[in-house]
Amino acid sequence: MDIASLAGIILCFVMLLFGLISSAGLANIGKEYLDLPSAIITFGGSVCSTLTQFSLQDFIGGLKSFTLIFKTPSLNTAEMIQKIIDLSNIARKEGLLSLEEAASDMEEPFLKKGILLIVDGTDPDLVRAIMETELVSIEGRHKGRISFWETWASMGPAWGMIGTLVGLVDMLYHMEDPSTLGPAMAVALITTLYGSLLANWICTPVAGKLKVDNDGEMMMKEVMIEGLLSIQAGENPRVIEEKLKSFLAPKDRGGAEEQTPGGEE
Secondary structure (H helix, E strand, O other): OOHHHHHHHHHHHHHHHHHHHHHHOHHHHHHHHOOHHHHHHHHHHHHHHHHHHOOHHHHHHHHHHHHHHHOOOOOOHHHHHHHHHHHHHHHHHHOHHHHHHHHOOOOOHHHHHHHHHHHOOOOHHHHHHHHHHHHHHHHHHHHHHHHHHHHHHHHHHHHHHHHHHHHHHHHHHOOOOHHHHHHHHHHHHHHHHHHHHHHHHHHHHHHHHHHHHHHHHHHHHHHHHHHHHHHHOOOOHHHHHHHHHOOOOHHHOOOOOOOOOOOOO
16 A cells, blocks of 8 residues: 555645644534535535546546555566566577566566567567557556546636635625624635645545556556567667666666766656
């Protein structure tokens, strides 16, 4: 489990709760900050607007993707580079056909597919085309999930403002009683609060985390593509290693002495 994501959501709630208690007192939180009509307008309206922009299947898939932020991606580019180097050594000593046996024990389907294409004698340009097409397809599915959360993040504040306007209209109709103006204004602003919480506590952070995970996975698969094509071309394992290390930040390249002029990390 990714502790950072879980801790972030919990700590945001703790900070919010601390602010509410400090402002209104524990006994008044429910009275001052919980309003059912405001919640229905903000959360219900934003959910329905998001549903309008997606198919039911994509909407449900988007909701389910929330759990992905708590999973630690099994992405270790350095280990993958070493695995590809091992495969290149096998291919150099025993030939490309020997990779078929190595592929049978692999759990990574993308890498396994590439190896089997090479073993079958597929043209290098076709291997690249097939694998890059699958890469684009995978990234497209990921971006669909990211788009779901970005859309919901934009709908939350918008429906919060709609709720505020509804509350203001109601307040203006009852201005004959000045004592009601303050409470009415407070209720009107609660929808804006709910919309901001929905966007900045949940939706935007989830979209950001999914983007980070997607970028990591895409880089890993690009490493696989370049590594396998280099193996197919018969390049020296040392050359392959140096080529693939270029995907890593200098500090992650093991014993490499190369450093960028700007001190990149």
